Amino acid sequence: MAPRPPVEATGAGRSGSAGNDAEQRLFRRTRRCCPTRQWLRSGKIASRSLRDVGKVPSIERDRGSRLRNYEAKRGETMNSLTFDRTNALCGGFFILAGLLFGYQSLTVDLGSWLRIGPGGMPLVLSGLLVLLGAIILIQAARTEGEPAGRIAWRGMVFILLAPLIFGLTVRGLGFVGSVFITALFASFASYRMKLWMAFALAVALAIFSTAVFSYGLGLPFERIGPWLR
């Protein structure tokens, strides 16, 4: 068993309620053995990661990040004005999702009590989601949060785009080429992958999957697509 990680102190005194404690444990669970703990203790990373949390939706990435940074720093020093950014974002996300789904369900028939239409249940659930989001948001204002930790930006770019690339090329390049490109692209998600290794791995995967999936299991994919002919 990993040694129990020490309580991460984020500089400011926590007014953690029971629920907040549980969340912190979940957080620790997911990120055992964290080398940044040293920084955390010194409070150095807290402001940085808090800023990152604000960035997560990445819609408005840089706009106002300086302000957020300032706010985060202020939150560290002023105990009275603390609030959990992660939970605030979480509540906001659920409210937004609820509103979107709610709007969508209004466009279809709601029905009556007797015959609930296709929009009935989605509307009720959306309302519930907005309500729950609001509760999370309100609770966030009362507790001090913990930073969400490092975010795998590079991993996100390469890993999330890999299935897209497969989807975009599988019809044109065909199965073999598409697997090769997808694996090659995904390889760069790691800082440690070297170019020749990525190439070797992608070639090996293309050969292996063609043998297993195309010849072995007989999946009906075109091996060489029209782009290469």
Place this chain on the structure above:
Amino acid sequence: MDLFSNLALGFATASTIANIGFCLIGVLLGTLIGVLPGIGATATIAMLLPITFQIGDPVSSLIMLAGIYYGAQYGGSTTAILINMPGESSSAVTAIDGYQMARNGRAGVALATAAIGSFVAGTIATVLIALFAPPLTAMALKFGAAEYSSLMVVGLVMSVALAHGSVIKAIAMVVLGLLLGLVGQDVISGAPRLNFGLTQLGDQLNFVAIAVGLFGIAEILRNLEEERTREVLMAKVTGLMPTREDFRRMTAPILRGTALGSALGILPGNGAVLAAFASYTIEKRASDRPEEFGKGALAGVAGPESANNAGAQTSFIPMLTLGIPANPVMALMIGAMIIQGIVPGPNVASENPDLFWGLIASMWIGNLLLIILNLPLIGLWVKLLKVPYYVLFPTIMAFCSIGVYSVNSNVWDLYVVALFGLLGYFLLKLRCEPAPLLLGFVLGPLLEENLRRAMILSRGDPTTFVTRPISALLLAAAVAVLVIVLLPSVRKKRDEVFVEEDG
């Protein structure tokens, strides 16, 4: 007796050469991926799910899927013991004493104890399933639409109660899952809805794509946050055979663990995890040498491993009889059944007895295969532990893409994977657990259908849910659980339980 004829049918189905073959492949694949670092059982199953669809026969594909499940669990315990890295939360307890045993040069005995404990627990739990499934099915067959809706509400509430972290967040995740489950075409009227104009998504969001995105991709991203070299400091695995003294000392913990695991596994929520932790606590109290715990106590491996495996097996009971998944893995199984054209619920036992009993029998066969195969293969698994992560995830990404695409040959499913990978990672960062969302997603359409049918049957009277006695009872139970979980004093207790888990 009915039980024996049923089990005979099950074993006849499960022991055909083809099905034993699929069970073997499942168990091996499951162990393989369970041993590989950084991928838990749920992610493993989500990623291998599409491959099982290539088998035409639903019985064989579910047998293989179940094999992957306990194979992955077994692989998780192996890494827990050898490198102190639990493959998943339920083997976290095994790591406490198992790793210490390995450090004391008793890795072989620890692995053997885990295997024997799992096998004994698996055998007993299989018999329990065979005993309890038919009466539960008979009861469930009397359920009307109203009772069904209430039962699903109970299932969802329980999954919230046993989730980690904030209760409110877990409820919100369930609701979000329910909503996502309704995206696409309305079952009753056929009207498209909630699809944001994207008709390419088909009549429902692809279940496999969502599971792969939420569990597989999100987990890869989390592992990429911090790439560190794992030190594989391993003593040589020698002396697999426990001594007579060891056998004597593991018997009682195994039996106690099995009993505990079987009881907790039936509950919705992740009963197997809870059972493992509870068993560890009980063994520590019951032991005449409690000071040994944490320093390599045999009972600290035997008890939790048996509890964990028994719980994993009995969690099939609500899935098979009621069509209610007890944990995300069972949600995946239900998704697999639906894709194979089987309607989950009490009718499975009467309409597909070969599937029902074959699956139950195959669990026992799978456990037998694991104990026969894995002890000799430990050397191979140890080698696998050394595979670097940066070689693994491009491989996983390639196979995931191929797998998801192969289900429907719809490129939009791949875009859904990417989207839900992003969503899963985002939610993970917000400390929201994905498991309740997946349960909600699977139950969403079923819940809505039953709810609407119940309303039609009651002529538009919503009180039907509280005036029908069974439904009222179920709803009262759901409310009670919810109230209890939200009570401040219980909340503290619940947190304490999870502290112990994390400690």
